[in-house]
Amino acid sequence: MAERSDRSLSEDENRMNPESEETEKKGGSQSRSGEDESNGPSVERIFEGQGVPSWRRQLTFRAFAVSFALSVMLAFMKLNLTTGINPSLNVSAGLLGFFFVKTWTKVLEKFGLLRVPFTRQENTVIQTCVVASSGITFSGGFGSYLFAMSERVANQSTDPQSAYVYKNPSLPWMIGYLFVVSFLGLFAVVPLRKIMIIDFKLIYPSGTATAHLINSFHTPEGAKLAKKQVKALGKFFSFSFLWGFFQWFYRAEDDCGFARFPTLGLKALQYRFYFDFSATHVGVGMICPYITNISVLLGGILSWGLMWPLIETRNGQWYPADVSNTSMRGLQGYKAIFLKDQIPTWFAVVGYVTISTISITTLPYMFPQLKRYHILVIYLFASTLGFCNAYGYGLTDWSLASAYGKLAIFVIGAWANASHGGILASLAACGVITNLVSTASDLTQDFKTGYLTLASPRSVFVSQVIGTAMGCVISPCVFWLFYKAFKDLELPGKEYVVPYGIVYRSMAELGVEGFTSLPKHCLTLCCGFLVAAMIINGFRDLVGKKWARFIPLPMAMAIPFYIGPSFAIDMCVSSLILFIWEKTDKAKADAFGPAVASGLICGDGLWTLPSSILTLAGVNPPICMKFLSRAMNKRLDAFLGS
Structure with a gap:
């Protein structure tokens, strides 16, 4: 298998010629640690009969x-x-x-x-x-x-x-x-x-x-091997595209469909803890290193599992009680200043x-x-x-x-x-x-x-x-x-x-x-987490690569603060799938994991094209699939019956 040269990139920066260092780099998938894989022929070995045109x-x-x-x-x-x-x-x-x-x-x-x-x-x-x-x-x-x-x-x-x-x-x-x-x-x-x-x-x-x-x-x-990888990519590409098409029928409104399926319960759904059945997020999780997926999940737990529920108890003290959660004067204020962080x-x-x-x-x-x-x-x-x-x-x-x-x-x-x-x-x-x-x-x-x-x-x-x-x-x-x-x-x-x-x-x-x-203590929290992120990153650099891989990434932890933890659950589920796959058949997991992940991402990504066309044409999904608590369902039945 072709290995990437350790040559300094300075040569490449001077010449900017793809035949130099870029040709020596492996052009295929990477392992979980980010290093070049050693199983099977590299993508560049497959393309070795083709020349690389000048830029x-x-x-x-x-x-x-x-x-x-x-x-x-x-x-x-x-x-x-x-x-x-x-x-x-x-x-x-x-x-x-x-x-x-x-x-x-x-x-x-x-x-x-x-x-x-x-x-x-x-x-x-x-x-x-x-x-x-x-x-x-x-x-x-x-x-x-x-x-x-x-x-x-x-x-x-x-x-x-x-x-x-x-x-x-x-x-x-x-x-x-x-x-x-x-x-x-x-x-x-x-x-x-x-x-x-x-x-x-x-x-x-x-x-x-x-x-x-x-x-x-x-x-x-x-x-x-390449033909098998392409076949695997095509198979999961088709599945992902069809899955996106199937989900579309149940998304008549923003809060409808499988993307709002209360897999962890209705209370957890309220704080965005659910598996949203996104093929893209599952594919992304299979490509990202384990520490990244764990970091975003920890960030989701810290923010939507602990901080926001606690801040909500300060309603009327830290911020006015009569504003909505989407107002920058209320809870949303804590979420949108927080990320200040050749x-x-x-x-x-x-x-x-x-x-x-x-x-x-x-x-x-x-x-x-x-x-x-x-x-x-x-x-x-x-x-x-x-x-x-x-x-x-x-x-x-x-x-x-x-x-x-x-x-x-x-x-x-x-x-x-x-x-x-x-x-x-x-x-x-x-x-x-x-x-x-x-x-x-x-x-x-x-x-x-x-x-x-x-x-x-x-x-x-x-x-x-x-x-x-x-x-x-x-x-x-x-x-x-x-x-x-x-x-x-x-x-x-x-x-x-x-x-x-x-x-x-x-x-x-x-x-x-x-x-x-902005609401009370908003900037204090922002500065506190800024310092905490710097300390964690400094500690990661001090302990070396051997132990740094067990320390969460502050940048990855920050993202769920802003968009919620649902995608983190998807990514961790895919990490678990890949982990089991690697334990049962590491050679196949290394060879086909990136192809499967890419197929999932690409199929779901392609569905955005016909979905956007349907939206522009005014064609809306026919069904809204929602989930209610038993008590809410009884009240709804009583209301409709009257």
């Missing part, structure tokens, strides 16, 4: 033509104007890219016109470009902070004074704003490629699964400084309320936040870009205050941070995909830049079509309610009042 030859006209078409199509599906849910489209982009280019090349080959064969590296370029473009529909804030600036949302505000503070969407300034803020994250994370993927050996489950899928599409005939390096530094300068110069013209010193301070800390999000993404497959954006709302809003337009300043700052940390984590994940498909880091970076540029034009144009076509956009009870628009507006109105408006 320029990986960037083809047909790749970007297909990427543009897919970007337009997927932008409509990911605009977040209905439920606010933001599906991952990595798998869909990789699969659709393969389908279209393969069809293209087959036609050319039939007429003897094919000159350049379709490679897995080119497939990776398409996937990277499409995900970068469609990702702008999320980080661009069309369903959240950007629309929260509009007059339509401002008119729904409970604060009569803030109703006069708004900035309506307009195609020119939206495109200009996105071009100014969307590229900085790419340069912020480039120097961290080696640290994240080679040194830390972060998994990036979706990126790894997408790489397995792309490799399986292009696997040459004749490799016995390209040549000179090229990344010059790019970062240049784009920062352009942004600092131009943004105040678009948003006079956002001062140059606000933006300067944001960019001084932005690269650290980008690293934090990319690191957490690599551990658990969860991006917390919106959490960092919400932090900016409070910091800049309090700094600018209401009298100086703090609402618009804070929402614009939210966009700056959200775009930076989102693109940083997306690029790092794409580097992982490229690492496992031998796509050059340069081709991945260039395709990410081109895809981001596409998204800065395509996404505002698609949003503008909806905005002009639906005059009732954002109004309650209508088809496109943009649910997070009013939420972000409310946070901005609260943010201008300063951190004192």
Whole structure:
């Protein structure tokens, strides 16, 4: 089996040639510890008969033509104007890219016109470009902070004074704003490629699964083990896709379906402790190391099992008793502040400084309320936040870009205050941070995909830049079509309610009042857990690798504080399955575990495509499956009987 060379990456950074170190790295799956597996032939042994094209030859006209078409199509599906849910489209982009280019090349080959064969590296370029473009529909804030600036949302505000503070969407300034803020994250994370993927050996489950899928599409005939792995991937891919389709019928409302099945009881369900039957989470758990899965479960127990129930008992003391749990003045306030927690390096530094300068110069013209010193301070800390999000993404497959954006709302809003337009300043700052940390984590994940498909880091970076540029034009144009076509956009009870628009507006109105408006002891808890995380990480470094693998990861523990522990249960269940599999047949588990996990992730990921199409077409699930307590069921029967 091919082993990864211990050669320093400095050579690779100078030459950026995939035939050098990247060719020597194993492109297949990794073991639970993150080291290269030693069972069976590596993926690169399977592809040894195929040459690796130079990074320029990986960037083809047909790749970007297909990427543009897919970007337009997927932008409509990911605009977040209905439920606010933001599906991952990595798998869909990789699969659709393969389908279209393969069809293209087959036609050319039939007429003897094919000159350049379709490679897995080119497939990776398409996937990277499409995900970068469609990702702008999320980080661009069309369903959240950007629309929260509009007059339509401002008119729904409970604060009569803030109703006069708004900035309506307009195609020119939206495109200009996105071009100014969307590229900085790419340069912020480039120097961290080696640290994240080679040194830390972060998994990036979706990126790894997408790489397995792309490799399986292009696997040459004749490799016995590879054919079996592809078959296993296909089997679980089909199962996962059909399982997603089956679940859809029972999800007529947000709190319906198998995703709300009270597997641990109704009381546990109230605190988000349940197995949600997500094939994606099960697949992610099979790829992530055991310590990561255990860490997220411990974080879920600490937060939703202990802290939130205890804080709820302080209702009326630490925070007003008459506010809902989703209000930032109440329990939600403790959850959203809490997470505060190669390209040549000179090229990344010059790019970062240049784009920062352009942004600092131009943004105040678009948003006079956002001062140059606000933006300067944001960019001084932005690269650290980008690293934090990319690191957490690599551990658990969860991006917390919106959490960092919400932090900016409070910091800049309090700094600018209401009298100086703090609402618009804070929402614009939210966009700056959200775009930076989102693109940083997306690029790092794409580097992982490229690492496992031998796509050059340069081709991945260039395709990410081109895809981001596409998204800065395509996404505002698609949003503008909806905005002009639906005059009732954002109004309650209508088809496109943009649910997070009013939420972000409310946070901005609260943010201008300063951190004192948050519930009691909120910042104290935040600082306490910040110190605790630093101590735990320091202790992990001191004890060495032998014992560090038994100490939980604070970053992984933090994620359930924000999104709940249900996904952690899924991941731990899959860890248990894999553990038993390894005990009974380690060779098979090592050979087929990553393929099974990738199939589960990819099938469930692909289902988001037809699901989004059905939503856009106004086709809703016919059944709502809910679970009630016996007492509640009796009251419901009595009510219906009367």
